Amino acid sequence: MRADAARNLAAVLRTGARLLAEDPSTSLSAIASAAGVDRTTVHRRFATREALLSAVFQAKLDSAERVLDEARLTEAPVAIALHRYAEGIIPVTRAWPVDTRRMMRDDPTADSRRAEQSRRLDTFVQRARDEGYLRADVPLAWARAVLDQLVDGIAHRFPDLDAPQAADLVVDTFLRGVGAAQ
Missing domain, CATH: 1.10.357.10 (Tetracycline Repressor, domain 2)
Structure with a gap:
């Protein structure tokens, strides 16, 4: 995995953990925005919120x-x-x-x-x-x-x-x- 891709994934996971802990219904788009990555980056890696939560x-x-x-x-x-x-x-x-x-x-x-x-x-x-x-x-x-x-x-x-x-x-x-x- 490229360094920038690894950083993006780490940001999405940590941001997802924080936001999903606050509100389990947080959308993937909201997580992407808060993590500072494009929505398609998150959707390409995680098809659903549940897939992100599992990660x-x-x-x-x-x-x-x-x-x-x-x-x-x-x-x-x-x-x-x-x-x-x-x-x-x-x-x-x-x-x-x-x-x-x-x-x-x-x-x-x-x-x-x-x-x-x-x-x-x-x-x-x-x-x-x-x-x-x-x-x-x-x-x-x-x-x-x-x-x-x-x-x-x-x-x-x-x-x-x-x-x-x-x-x-x-x-x-x-x-x-x-x-x-x-």
Whole structure:
């Protein structure tokens, strides 16, 4: 793919993610205009809004997959892995604000990938508890929900915090809020 075509595609995907998160009925023409590309450029690549949305979901999943791999959730010490995850996933959450629940309904392939990523995080939270970083009396599902809400909340409600600062807050809040007394 040519460099300008790759830039255009990236602009369309990121703009589409933002606009479709705000209004799922946004037209391809409106996305093209906001992305600064010709309408035919978008229509040539994506026949429908649903096709664009599927590409957005795949891009979000690809980004999240890279973050999970780079965090080394099964190998790195828990606090370090958690910080790497938070620092990586906060920008992904900001860049791809589409609702993953819609992804689950509309795209079985994306749903399968999302479920695998979720399983990896569940395993990490279990590891954190097994290694004494989380209280044993806190249900794992609750701890995981808290982690997800911390990431989502800081990503969207505090956009001026850079990723490292935001990750520091997520880790501190997560490990002290549901962490074991030390």
